[in-house]
Structures are given as C-alpha cells and as structure tokens.
Amino acid sequence: MRNFKMIGVICALPLLTNCASKPGDIAAVPYPDQVFKVMTCDQIKAEYIKIEDSVLKITGQQRSERKKDQGISLATGMLLGNSSLLFTQGNSETASQLALIKGKYESISRVSAAKNCAVDSASE
16 A cells, blocks of 8 residues: 555656746846836836836746646646646746746846935835
8 A cells, every 4th residue: 555655656746847837946037227227216116116016926826826736736647647737737927927027126126226226125
C-alpha cells in the first residue's frame, strides 16, 4: 500500500509543473522610462500608486490561478494520469499582464528616483 502512495506522489509531481507560474518568478517586461520622464512629481506619485495597486491586484490573481491549477492537476492526475495537463491553464494572460505592470513599476521607480520625487507606497 505504501508503494502505491509513493508512486502516486511521484506521478503527480510532473503535473504540477504545468501550473501557472509563481508571481515572483515572472520577470518584468522592459518599459520605456520616457513615458514617465515628461510627468511632474505629482503626476508620477499618482501614477505610481495606480501601478502599485495593479501589481498587488494582478499578483493576487496569478496566485489564485496557480493554486487552482495545482488543485486541478493533483486531483485529475490521481484520477486520470497525465491527461490532467489538458485541464490546467498554465501561464495565462494574467502572467503577461503581471510582467508588463512589473516593468512599468520598475520604470516609474527609476524615474521617480532620478527626479527626486517622493512617492509613498500604498502598501506601507
């Protein structure tokens, strides 16, 4: 009986790799600083807060998709074998959105620092 459990765990592990990516593993897409360089410090601050809120929201969505995919992979993997790959979403458009918003966040942070604009983090 113990061997069957071990086999089940070993068979299920590869299925989890098709799940949506961890939010922290998604790299930022380069975003041009010029977009923010023309803004005043007040405009940068307002945009920074919007971007930071978007990062938090999309990160939450990506975590949710990952948990859902892991659950589906594990459940269907145990019942159906490797065919569970058909039911998971993998990296979806949420991952693309997160990569883009991370790029915007990095860009506006650079411009803000270069202009000596004080921005308050919404998450602090």
